Amino acid sequence: MQAKALLFDTFGTLTDWRSSIARQIRPRLPDEATAFRFTDEWRALYQPAMEEVRSGRRPFAPLDVLHRENLDRILPDFGLEHLGKAERADITRFWHRLDPWPDVREGLLALRDQAITVVHSNANVALAVGLIRFGRLSFDAILGAEVTGHYKPQPECYLRACALLALPPGECMMVAAHNDDLEAAQGCGLQTAFIPRPLEHGPGQTKDLKPEGDWTIVAEDTDDLARKLRERAT
Incomplete structure (x- = not known):
């Protein structure tokens, strides 16, 4: 069955968040290594913060709120506790200004010719709009966590997104660089596409280097995904 909608993870799959955050924080820190350490420590609080919501404890x-709370937690570790509200707000918006991977801009255009393209991210709407505008990315809709009221990988996040598109899950395809995201989507009946991003977490990455499930498509990048979708349609 040809997918009528492509639901895209954004952080990692479409954007190089690690290099982008490190580049933006670098002027406030002594060296590049510290900038990457700052980025990694900030990101390490991402899943635990969302788990507080997923578990019902809050x-x-x-996500902008969670990012800001996590930022406040790590600033003292880097001698930046003196930063005021305006500077902290600007640093939080670093996540709105992430560089897309080199293939993404043109790849999304090719994919949009074949199916509805949808942001399906844990990003809130304002954050997703920032990413789209900064990266000049082509999408038809923004769904995901804030719209569905659930963070991935909760099933409601995937199923409500499909319902909002008025499509059955089997006609939607989750596109991600993360096997756990695809496993959750597949469990909800969606088709799946894996795009490896082996440098998402830097040169020492050990996770999501290869497909770990029976995904519908495994593609090298968004351009390759567009080619493989065309082949399936013929």
């Missing part, structure tokens, strides 16, 4: 909060 009400739903958009």
Whole structure:
């Protein structure tokens, strides 16, 4: 069955968040290594913060709020506790200004010719809009966590996104660089496409280097995904 909608993870799959955050924080830190350490420590709080919401221990909060709370936690570790509210707000918006991987801009255009393209991210809407505008990316809709009221990999996040598109899950395809995201989507009946991003977490990455499930498509990048979708349609 040809997918009528492609639901894209954004962080990692479409953007090089690690290099982008390190580049933006670098002027406030002594060297590049410290900038990457700052980025990694900030990101390390990402899943635990969302788990507080997924578990029901706190009400739903958009990712910009979680990022800001996590930022406040790590600033003292880097001698930046003196930063005021305006500077902290600007640093939080670093996540709105992430560089796309080199293949993404043209790849999305090719994919949009074949199917509905949808942001399906844990990013809140304002964050996703920032990413789209900064990266000049082509999408038809923004769904995901804030719209569905659930963070991935909760099933409601995938199923409500499909319902909002008025499509059955089998006609939607989750596209991600993360095997756990695809496993959750597949469990909800979606088709799946794996795109490896072996440098998402830097040169020492050990996870998601290869497909670890029976995914519908395994592609080298977004351009390759567009080619493989065309081949399936013929």
